[in-house]
Amino acid sequence: MRVRDLMQETWSALDANRGRSALTVLGIVIGISAVIAMTSLIGGINKALVGELGLSQAQLVYINLFVDRDLTYDDVDKMARDLTDYQMMVASSYGSAEVSTGKKKGSGNLTGVKPAYFTATGAKFVDGRAFTEGEEHSGAMAIILDKEGVRTLFGDADAKVVGQTVRVGNDECTIVGVVEGSGGSYMSGEDTVNAYMPFSTMATRVVGNRSVSQIMGFAQEGSNMEQVVDRTKDYLALTYNIPESEREDSIYVYSMQSMIDSVNATMGAFSLLMTAVAGISLLVGGIGIMNMMLTNVTERIREIGLRKALGARRSDITRQFMLESICLCLSGGLIGVALGYGASFGLTGLVAAAFMGEGSSMQVTPLIDVGTVLFATIICIVTGVVFGWYPARRAAKLDPVESLHYQ
Amino acid sequence: MGYVLDVSGVHRIYESAAGYTHALRGVSLTVSRGEFLCVMGPSGSGKSTLMNILGCLDRPTSGTYRLEGIDVSELDDDELAELRALRLGFVFQSFNLLPRATVMRNVQLPLIYSNVAPSERVERALRALRSVSLPAEYYDHRSNELSGGQMQRVAIARALVNDPALILADEPTGNLDSATSEMVLKTFGRLRDEGKTIVLITHDPEVSQWADRTVHIRDGKLLTDEEERELVQSMSAARPGLGAGRGHT
Numbered sequence A: 001m002r003v004r005d006l007m008q009e010t011w012s013a014l015d016a017n018r019g020r021s022a023l024t025v026l027g028i029v030i031g032i033s034a035v036i037a038m039t040s041l042i043g044g045i046n047k048a049l050v051g052e053l054g055l056s057q058a059q060l061v062y063i064n065l066f067v068d069r070d071l072t073y074d075d076v077d078k079m080a081r082d083l084t085d086y087q088m089m090v091a092s093s094y095g096s097a098e099v100s101t102g103k104k105k106g107s108g109n110l111t112g113v114k115p116a117y118f119t120a121t122g123a124k125f126v127d128g129r130a131f132t133e134g135e136e137h138s139g140a141m142a143i144i145l146d147k148e149g150v151r152t153l154f155g156d157a158d159a160k161v162v163g164q165t166v167r168v169g170n171d172e173c174t175i176v177g178v179v180e181g182s183g184g185s186y187m188s189g190e191d192t193v194n195a196y197m198p199f200s201t202m203a204t205r206v207v208g209n210r211s212v213s214q215i216m217g218f219a220q221e222g223s224n225m226e227q228v229v230d231r232t233k234d235y236l237a238l239t240y241n242i243p244e245s246e247r248e249d250s251i252y253v254y255s256m257q258s259m260i261d262s263v264n265a266t267m268g269a270f271s272l273l274m275t276a277v278a279g280i281s282l283l284v285g286g287i288g289i290m291n292m293m294l295t296n297v298t299e300r301i302r303e304i305g306l307r308k309a310l311g312a313r314r315s316d317i318t319r320q321f322m323l324e325s326i327c328l329c330l331s332g333g334l335i336g337v338a339l340g341y342g343a344s345f346g347l348t349g350l351v352a353a354a355f356m357g358e359g360s361s362m363q364v365t366p367l368i369d370v371g372t373v374l375f376a377t378i379i380c381i382v383t384g385v386v387f388g389w390y391p392a393r394r395a396a397k398l399d400p401v402e403s404l405h406y407q
Numbered sequence B: 001m002g003y004v005l006d007v008s009g010v011h012r013i014y015e016s017a018a019g020y021t022h023a024l025r026g027v028s029l030t031v032s033r034g035e036f037l038c039v040m041g042p043s044g045s046g047k048s049t050l051m052n053i054l055g056c057l058d059r060p061t062s063g064t065y066r067l068e069g070i071d072v073s074e075l076d077d078d079e080l081a082e083l084r085a086l087r088l089g090f091v092f093q094s095f096n097l098l099p100r101a102t103v104m105r106n107v108q109l110p111l112i113y114s115n116v117a118p119s120e121r122v123e124r125a126l127r128a129l130r131s132v133s134l135p136a137e138y139y140d141h142r143s144n145e146l147s148g149g150q151m152q153r154v155a156i157a158r159a160l161v162n163d164p165a166l167i168l169a170d171e172p173t174g175n176l177d178s179a180t181s182e183m184v185l186k187t188f189g190r191l192r193d194e195g196k197t198i199v200l201i202t203h204d205p206e207v208s209q210w211a212d213r214t215v216h217i218r219d220g221k222l223l224t225d226e227e228e229r230e231l232v233q234s235m236s237a238a239r240p241g242l243g244a245g246r247g248h249t
Ligand SMILES: Nc1ncnc2c1ncn2[C@@H]1O[C@H](COP(=O)(O)OP(=O)(O)O)[C@@H](O)[C@H]1O
Pocket: B014, B015, B016, B021, B022, B023, B041, B042, B043, B044, B045, B046, B047, B048, B049, B050
């Protein structure tokens, strides 16, 4: 029997049972969409965590030190010199002030940074530029907004605002750039405006001193992050004379890697759950398919007898019913792939919030991956083969004479 | 030239929960090429059992059956399927068409199982449909849109399409009214004139008129010539004018 004829026979058989076929593949649809949603979300989250920044986020270490005096940028520069584990260290200061244009205003969430900050964090500029060394040196009244801030202050996130001025507290600042999103800020309310200013400007105009509140280090490529964190803690304890008993409370050093690891662990549990859901629904779906195929065989006993009388071999009958079962599973799988990707796009917000904290600005785009689709396809074929085998064999073994006279 | 069909000493015993049924008790029969044979007998006499064996759908419990010289008992299931696909054509009482498939598709079905190329399939199906004189406008109809007589002609076309050595028909007019029956039987008659070998099974004496030769089966045995003459005489006595069939020589 030719492949084309086999396909045509299969198509007309499935076509004859459309309603029942559609119901039967529901289990497969659910199973496959679970697999697809799971893998595309995990892929998307990993990409968002690891792939977004210029220097890999995995190499990022956050350092917070609580001693009896404020840390300044001099401390940071000394750390950068002493700790060879890092290729770069940047620090920032925080402050808040009202930010306003002529018409609108917001509560400014201000970060004071040196120019290197933007290269180090790989900030994405949608307009304008980073601060210059000159601006840092002179304490220029320059400001960089993120798109959300532009929306709050100008009503349109895509407004061309570079060169315009905004009022920060009592000062007029010139907007020199707009960045995509100031990731890492957890406090965003309706009228919050995230903005950057040169470190020295912040020190004189907003904070009132040159202290830093957050230090970020970028470890050398290929570092063992756990060791880097430990060495950094030891160094800080030694340099700032922190006794063993106070270490826990005074030194906070944690790497993005550990966060990524914990997210991965959570995702692992999540994917285990989804795999279980997928497995169970594929099993239930497969049994449904088998049941339907057995019904098909019973309903078509005369047809099978006729086909045998007209010269069909056992293998022709087996192949016909196997292909029907495989096609059922595959069509269920196809719908499942579409639904799964649809669901994962719908769930991104929820998932980002669940894993990265409420109000996180992390952007998760589900990963559409040919390999995953291929994998789902193979799963469907295997399900079709496994659960189609028994009904197909039963059909093939039917006695032609008895089948022809079956009522 | 040997016989198309050579059955000798065939027994068929069915084994079932109810016990054994000796459905054929030593049937011997030959059919020559181009012959139209009618096997006649009452219900339960073993006609269908014989037909199943002749059609290679079933094997005799004992005895031999040669189809075109090939001893069928030595073939395995796949070889029997191939024989059915290439050398046999079936016509059933209940037509047995695929209801949702078109007339063309139904007629082509045996060719699908003998791997005939699609273009040749269409050509052969058209030829077969023409020789059963089904009007061309029905070729694209689904078979469940046809009348009984049309369906049976499609079934005959399907039996013809692989140019078989033997066409087997089990009560082909059993579900048809007498006018339609006559049309279908005429079709068989014309096929015989074209040189086809036909074995037709019936319990209806009128049908046997169309055959070249009629054998009678009773309780799994064919009647001898002697018994047959007696039977024909008793039937003529009871229903005058039914004695001799058309073309009975
Ligand atoms: N599969 C079977 N199992 C058991 N007995 C059968 C089977 N098929 C037919 N028979 C019996 O064999 C005898 C002949 O049946 P059959 O060949 O169908 O007769 P006919 O076609 O002449 O009516 C009957 O007694 C019938 O009951």
